[in-house]
Amino acid sequence: MLSGGLAETPLHGGLVGPTFACIIGIQFRNLRKCDRFWYESGNPLIRFTDSQLAEIRKITLSKVICDTSDEVISIQRANFDIPDPFLNPRVNCDALPGVNLELWKERITCKVNDLSIETGDARRTSPCVMCTCTKEGPLCQSLKIENCFHLAQSFSRQAILQDHVCKVQCAFAFRAFPSVKTGENRIGFS
Template sequence: MIVFTTNPVRSFCLNRRLCGLPPIETFADLAGYMTNTTVANYAQLYSSVDDIDLWSAGVSERPLSGSLLGPTFSCIIGLQMQRLRQGDRFWYELPGQPSSFTPRQLEAIRRVQLSRLLCDNTDNIETLQMYPFVLQDPRINPRVSCRSGVIPRLDLSAWQEPPPTPLLPQVVPVPSNRPKSISSVRHQAYFYAFGL
């Protein structure tokens, strides 16, 4: 069964152009981004570089320094994450919403590490490396005690509300244009005393 989509996936070369990466116009231009064997295989399979499949070429690119992805997939995923963040009205850093965090609260949230979250919410964990998704290394990423002060805790004082201001009864003066006599003062006192 053949399935047709209304939004076809763009080619590898077009995605590179949309990302602002150097254009690929010939198979020789691929040499800096893929192994020579991969480039030779593409030259045999495709008549033009514009026909190269995005997925195949994306996973064939050499990874960027410190990444598992090459420049094309890094760009695509980065743009997608940026759009998800900007389009999510509940994103925690979005200002101006009724539920938005204050700058002080955001600062407190940014100081917390995943290791603290795991220590506080996982049963039977005594020690954990500072960066849990990175392999443990005694010098670079050592295991530390969850009870030690090494892993920063969330500063909840940023959520503390100021004490309420006590409500004092207010006396509202009644304006009068005529001078007050003793009898008028007694008369007003009588009405105030009995709530009339």
């Protein structure tokens, strides 16, 4: 197999033929797929956010060389290609995009409306919406209301009507029943 692979005509723009190109491609795919710390992982506990991935993807080897070298002032955009005034011009290091490290700052709290939620905690932000603070930001979900009358005992009529999720789920209760008793108060639904 080795001698047959070496005897193949190289692919256009490549150094190896179709057999070795396939083997090398499969190997690199498997390395990436099986690396649980690969930066594009789908695991929510170790993955980067979409904005962090966008920052990573915009950095180039040329910018890394500029940032880590003492004497380099200008460099070609594509570092592995020969400099060319038109196709691969030399540019100042300052002209190359850098990484915004603010996106990696640890989130301690999330702000939803005027409510602060600690990372990992979940709180009701309105009568029918629950938000959880994650390291990527707040994740809010609509609550399914089983009993609109119990909801009316905990929240005011105005708060329920201002919440679009509640309005959809409990509109029938506001039209069908004249009032609901809540402790000392009566809340009208007319």
